[in-house]
Amino acid sequence: MKRKIVVALGGNALGKTPKEQLELVKNTAKPIVDLIESGNEVIIAHGNGPQVGMINLAMENASKMEGSTTPEMPFPECGAMSQGYIGYHLQNAIREELLNRGLNIPVATVITQVIVDKDDPAFDNPTKPIGAFYTEEEAKKLAEEKGYIMKEDAGRGFRRVVPSPIPVDVAEKEVVKTLVDNGHVVITVGGGGIPVVKEGNSLIGVPAVIDKDFASEKIAEILDADYLIILTAVEKVAINFGKENEEWLDKLTVKQAEKYIEEGHFAPGSMLPKVQAAIKFAKSKEGRKALITSLEKANEGIEGKTGTLIINE
Numbered sequence: 001m002k003r004k005i006v007v008a009l010g011g012n013a014l015g016k017t018p019k020e021q022l023e024l025v026k027n028t029a030k031p032i033v034d035l036i037e038s039g040n041e042v043i044i045a046h047g048n049g050p051q052v053g054m055i056n057l058a059m060e061n062a063s064k065m066e067g068s069t070t071p072e073m074p075f076p077e078c079g080a081m082s083q084g085y086i087g088y089h090l091q092n093a094i095r096e097e098l099l100n101r102g103l104n105i106p107v108a109t110v111i112t113q114v115i116v117d118k119d120d121p122a123f124d125n126p127t128k129p130i131g132a133f134y135t136e137e138e139a140k141k142l143a144e145e146k147g148y149i150m151k152e153d154a155g156r157g158f159r160r161v162v163p164s165p166i167p168v169d170v171a172e173k174e175v176v177k178t179l180v181d182n183g184h185v186v187i188t189v190g191g192g193g194i195p196v197v198k199e200g201n202s203l204i205g206v207p208a209v210i211d212k213d214f215a216s217e218k219i220a221e222i223l224d225a226d227y228l229i230i231l232t233a234v235e236k237v238a239i240n241f242g243k244e245n246e247e248w249l250d251k252l253t254v255k256q257a258e259k260y261i262e263e264g265h266f267a268p269g270s271m272l273p274k275v276q277a278a279i280k281f282a283k284s285k286e287g288r289k290a291l292i293t294s295l296e297k298a299n300e301g302i303e304g305k306t307g308t309l310i311i312n313e
Ligand SMILES: Nc1ncnc2c1ncn2[C@@H]1O[C@H](COP(=O)(O)OP(=O)(O)O)[C@@H](O)[C@H]1O
Pocket: 009, 010, 011, 012, 047, 231, 232, 233, 234, 236, 237, 238, 239, 240, 241, 265, 266, 267, 269, 270, 271, 272
């Protein structure tokens, strides 16, 4: 059965350095091409937290070196750079994997802007972790030296946080639709999209990082997708995650998922946005389904053999 699937790729699909990313995307391309080979229309979105943080820090450090001629790079431009850098590696890996299987399907990355509300309260409360992980001591030093806001990230260390507004619309949605309708494989809303606000006919970049799970949900609704698949490092969603009574879930109804959110089962900044995006998509139209699973299990997941399926029943 031909399905339209938006696939959201997590950090484990990309790695932390250009060399690592170039290697990792070869593996990432395989399950994506499996889905295409099975006859599905696939649209790809991905995160950029580590990458946008790395680019921004590097540009800032370079601009502050004595005698530097490197300009300061505004944050939205760093987001655009991260889309290009990740899209470049991903589209080549997918293209090559398709060709290796005798499939001559065009692949393209669309530099995508996502419209946000300039009055979104998220601008006053930075929550989105970006860049590398630091110890508490290193984090304090960075906060003092650079004025960064540093927060603990789901038990994994300290990271810089930036505002993360909710996606309202996708500026390039007609371009993406046209490419998808013509059978092209499209990489879009990379890093949640470059956040922009509308001012008359202008789109103005704002310093923020949109959550890619929410941006993927938005483009999935816009494209009238059947499935939103969020690929991360775990095969299933758990309740009591990491505890003795941990329980991995095959299926979640929207009602159950909302109850588990209230009970605090999903860590903010990691599993919580995925479950929230899955709920929103499942609720958006009858028959729409969301699946959270690991990269390696994507194809088995879509066949109903694994992963956590989120449905509205
Ligand atoms: N309830 C939960 N069930 C499963 N994983 C959870 C849960 N709460 C937190 N996690 C953690 O969240 C991680 C996914 O979040 P994250 O690494 O931020 O995602 P991404 O793949 O988008 O980079 C999982 O690998 C797991 O370690």
